[in-house]
Amino acid sequence: MNVLFADVPVRGLVVLAVFAAALILAPAVVDDYVLSILILCLYFSFIGQAWNIMMGFAGQLSLGHSLYIGLGAYTSAALFVHFQTIPWIGMLAGMVVAGAAGGIIGGLGFRFGIRGVYFALLTIAFAEFTRVAFDHFGWVGGSSGLFLPVEYRDDSDLLSLRGAPVMFYYVILAFTAGALVLARLILASKIGYYWLAIREDQEAAQALGINVFRYKMLAVVLSAVLTSMAGTFYAFYYNNLYPETIFSMHKSIEILLGVVVGGLGTLFGPILGAFLLTMLGELMTDLAEHIDLDGVKQLFLGLCLLVIIVFRPAGVWPWLARRLGLSGRRDA
Amino acid sequence: MLKVSSVTKYFRGLTAVRQVSFEVPTGAIVALIGPNGAGKTTTFNLINGMLRPEEGRIELDGRDITGLRPDQVCHAGVGRTFQIAKPLAGLSVLDNVVVGGLRITNKVAEARIAAAEILEVLDLAHKRDAAAGSLTLPERKRLEVARALATGPKLLLLDEVMAGLRPNETDALVETFRHLNRSLGLTILLIEHVMRAVMALSEHVVVLNHGVLISSGTPREVVRDPQVLECYLGEEAV
Structure with missing residues (x-):
């Protein structure tokens, strides 16, 4: 417990407690529409946290994280459809598959000293050819998609992840909270220090006794494994999977935008960024309905992003945290 | 402590270090000097594993550390600083x-x-x-x-840590290294252009020029060596 809250000023703890309480109580007061948006916010918070481990902490850029969402989603969904495997077992299987994929990409990239943007290109390549492969993978429906039987019911069966939106809300809330705690604990440990050292200067890190290959692999695999959990959630929440959407480049970009806007390498940046962008997106959708012009949503969203990135290049969270005195020394 | 034997390193056509051999005894402070481009930093990179020599052998306390990765060399007990x-x-x-x-x-x-x-x-x-x-x-x-x-190194490699310091800062740092050497028994190999520090600290000096070892001995011997004077220190140094 000590490690979790060390260095966090009282004001930060109060805000965190209020925020957590608001999220826990939200389903009691909001309608289905707002709840669906909150689920989306938390979903992106969770994946953002996972992506941030790799890029924000260890400094390894992945532009193909949709790969791990897709693998997690397809593994658990296919096991459910074909063998009635419960989603939680399917999720574990998806984590293994995604972890292995992360291991292969990291192994190839880092063994041959592929760094920076070239490594990022490698991650895109893997996501893209996996998408093409799934288009022709008949067992999971190929390009016409994989569908989970939809049941409308009011009771919640947590074990088989079938139930009302409220259940999904609490599941993704638990995921997000868990990822935050995990990231915080790792950042305060030897592994966290080593990741930051690698991010800042790989040669210096190596001269300080850090096995750079091993620690980069750890970051990629952990990030992949966590991301795949969101994939399983996606599959059972939306009940339909298409290679075209789930493995898309667009999905990968969507993941990282929130983190960049919120604050790369920070603990609360991914959460803040996910909420900001999702809310902003919804706002623009409403706006677009009134203006009735094609592409107006994308245009406004793009403008907002531009403004944020120009004025807060390090992300909104570090600035907000400093302004309001919310964070301790280490987590800017 | 450290034994460098006939180490050679090429960069494409250029021989950065040619058949260089020297030793750093346990507990000693040894200086590596020479003009720019003499191969001093390359020698450090060879010792700490950032570069792999084409020929030769590097031993730390009798253990062959040639070709190990930098993190492995660090675990073997070698700490280093970077010139930049x-x-x-x-x-x-x-x-x-x-x-x-x-x-x-x-x-x-x-x-x-x-x-x-x-x-x-x-x-x-x-x-x-x-x-x-x-x-x-x-x-x-x-x-x-x-x-x-x-x-926690046994051997510390210092790459021009005195460069750009004022004389009094140099003296303070010299005092720090002397203290580390005496009280903790730390063995030090340093690359340095600041002769004030070299003369004050080292018991033994190795001189490189164009990747070749041209002289070695006590600081007093080395600064009187005509070859060293010609290529590096200049006549007026004596």
């Missing part, structure tokens, strides 16, 4: 040293205590919470030393 300082710019000064300290312990709390002590020794304690990227050049050099020391 490589601060972990986004981290605090203390955290930079903590990263080094985590070589000997897995506990961050322990590494933090050790790091704070090392910062005292190198006169950086007042900067512990500053971002490493905000340090001045002399401070960056001292941070390099602090970080390398935190890894």
